[in-house]
Amino acid sequence: MLILIVDDEITQREMLQGFLEKQGFKVLTAAGGNEALRIFESAPVELVLMDHRMEDMNGDEVLERMRGASPLVRAIMITAYGDVSTAVKVMQLGADDFMEKPVDLMDLLAKIRRIEQGLMVERESGKITESLEQIELPISIIGSSKPMQELLSLIYRVAPTEWAALIHGETGTGKELVARLIHLMGPRKNGPFVEVNCAAIPENLFESELFGHEKGAFTGAASQRRGRFELAAGGTLFLDEVGELPLQLQAKLLRALQEKKVSRVGSEKEIEVDARVLTATNKDLQQMVSEGSFREDLFFRLNVLELRVPPLRERRDDIVELTEYFLGKYAVSDIGFGTDAMAQLVKYPFPGNVRELEHLIQRLVTLVRGSRIEVMDLPMRVREGKNTGGxxxxxxxxxxxxxxxxxxxxxxxxxxxxxxxxxxxxxxxxxxxxxxxxxx
Ligand SMILES: Nc1ncnc2c1ncn2[C@@H]1O[C@H](COP(=O)(O)OP(=O)(O)OP(=O)(O)O)[C@@H](O)[C@H]1O
Ligand SMILES: [Mg+2]
Incomplete structure (x- = not known):
């Protein structure tokens, strides 16, 4: 992605340019509005980072002219601290986002990635379906519906990179499956995939679980032990339910990610870590950040790219195919759904998502007597189309x-x-x- 930085302060320009180039972006700079417009005419700029207050021309005027020439250009407006009224105006003018000075670089990076992600989806959405059919996936993941195709398209793009991705979705939507797919499609596919379920580990053992410990580091530490970070060397560390991580450990995790080093509990020695980190949550981390229960800096680091796994009720097109897939997986003999029973299944909202469907099929194939599953075989909640309630x-x-x-x-x-x-x-x-x- 080609980024144009427009700012009349040289230090600000150089700081942003240095940072973004280190992240692998191509960057051009302009010291004012007129220069920016000249560059814009001659280079395929996709994103503009624009200082709002400049000597020769206001940022929003520059942006307006750019939009006139190329309506699809994306822009982040950078405004003075506390200048909210301007920010609102800027958004009305069609900037995709705005930031206040001083610019928080991790925040900026997250915003850029999100814009980049949007651009990719837009550019690809026409081509996705045809291209996907040609790629052999390393694991079975059913999803012909549009939302799943878009998700898969993002997975293809994030897999070969080292970006941290936050996988967000309701329970049972397939978050772990997505994490495994990213791992298997990336350069670390031959390395280990190490999972840590943050909700399942008692708080006092967490540090030792993640970073390891030396013999005698605490009562019960009978021998030395390597942590999951170390075990994931050369591969992927998957932190599941990351929203459950206590604040004190969030700080330690952040340090490990920033410094790419860990030390075992009870040892001063630092060990280099070489693991790609993927995380998943069914919580609204943004909300937790605003409530103070999740660190903002850690959030930005983990959320370089957000993958949202849609709930099953938003992709009902997939229900039939998933059902057939699970029947094939669990039925010993040839069992199928009657038309009405299938219609009922497609209508049901599946609060437990794919996992609920999978369990349902698993149970039905052992219970059903004939070779056809009929409406009366379905559990009441499905027959009545009820969510939970009752x-x-x-x-x-x-x-x-x-x-x-x-x-x-x-x-x-x-x-x-x-x-x-x-x-x-x-x-x-x-x-x-x-x-x-x-x-x-
Ligand atoms: N698109 C899919 N195709 C085939 N199987 C799927 C798909 N999505 C999910 N599954 C299956 O559904 C089950 C639940 O998926 P998974 O464990 O990845 O969900 P999750 O989002 O991690 O759930 P939780 O939030 O409860 O941890 C697994 O058995 C998985 O193999
Ligand atoms: Mg899971």
Whole structure:
């Protein structure tokens, strides 16, 4: 991407130019509005970083003229601190973003990446479908719908780079799958993929888990241990549920990322780390930043590129294909959905997303008796198209019924065995079967 920096202060220009060139961008500079317009005419500038207050011409006037010549040009306006009214005007004029002085470089980089990401999608969206069909993916990831094609297109572009990517999406949407795909499509594919689930590690063990420890560093540290950062050398470190990271550890993680060095707990020695870091969350980190529960500087470092995995209800086109994929994966014999049952499935909002669909199919193929899954085989919540809601007692009864049938099927309707496997007495089983209307 070719970036034009327009600023009448030489130090500011040079500082921004140095930084952006180090990040691999091509950069041109102009010391004023007239010079900027001259350069703009002769070079294919895609993004302009514009100082708003300049001697010869106001930034917004320059931008307006540029837009006249090339409406697709992107712009970030840089305004004086606290100049909010200008910022609003600037946005109205069609700048894509604005920043206040002094410019926070990580923030600037994040904004540029986002604009770049938008440009790529725009440029590619026409071509995506055809090009994707030709690429062999290293793992199965179903997604012919437009939102998934756009996501895949971003994955292709982020995979070969070293950029940190933040994968954002509701539970069960496929965030981990996306992280694995990025790893497998990148230059580190032969290195390890090391996962850390930040929600699953007790707070007092976290540091040792990430950075390792020396023998005797704390009670219970019986031997030396390498941390996940070290284990991911040459590969990818995937920090799942990164929103769960306590603040104190956020600071340590940030330091490790900035300095590319870690030290084990109980040791002064610094160890070089060479891992690409991918993160995932189902939380709104931006919101957490504004509430003070997530560090802004860490957020910008992790969120160089944001990949949003859309919930299944926003890509209903994928439901049929996913269903067939999971049937193929879990059904021993040839089982299919009746037309009405499939229609019901496509309508259901899937609060648990792809994982919920996968579990549903897994359960259905063991429960269904014929070779066709009909509407009556579907759990009540799917039949009724309900999200969650409803009375607790109804939901519990539904789950209980499913479990009873599954246990009975599994033990060829031998009630003593089914009762045993459920941890209840045969008498209670019979009572519950009666209540739920279960007959062989
Ligand atoms: N597009 C897809 N094609 C095929 N399988 C998928 C797809 N998306 C998700 N899955 C499957 O759905 C399940 C859930 O996916 P995954 O674990 O990646 O979700 P997640 O977003 O990490 O969930 P959580 O937030 O709960 O950790 C996995 O078994 C995964 O293989
Ligand atoms: Mg996950």
């Amino acid at each position: 009375l607790l007692s109804e939901r519990l009864a539904e789950v209980e019924k499913e479990m009873l049938i599954a246990a009975l099927e599994e033990h060829q309707w031998v009630q003593t065995k089914a009762a045993d496997s459920l941890g209840i007495s045969e008498r209670v089983l019979r009572y519950k079967m009666n209540k739920a209307g279960i007959k062989k």
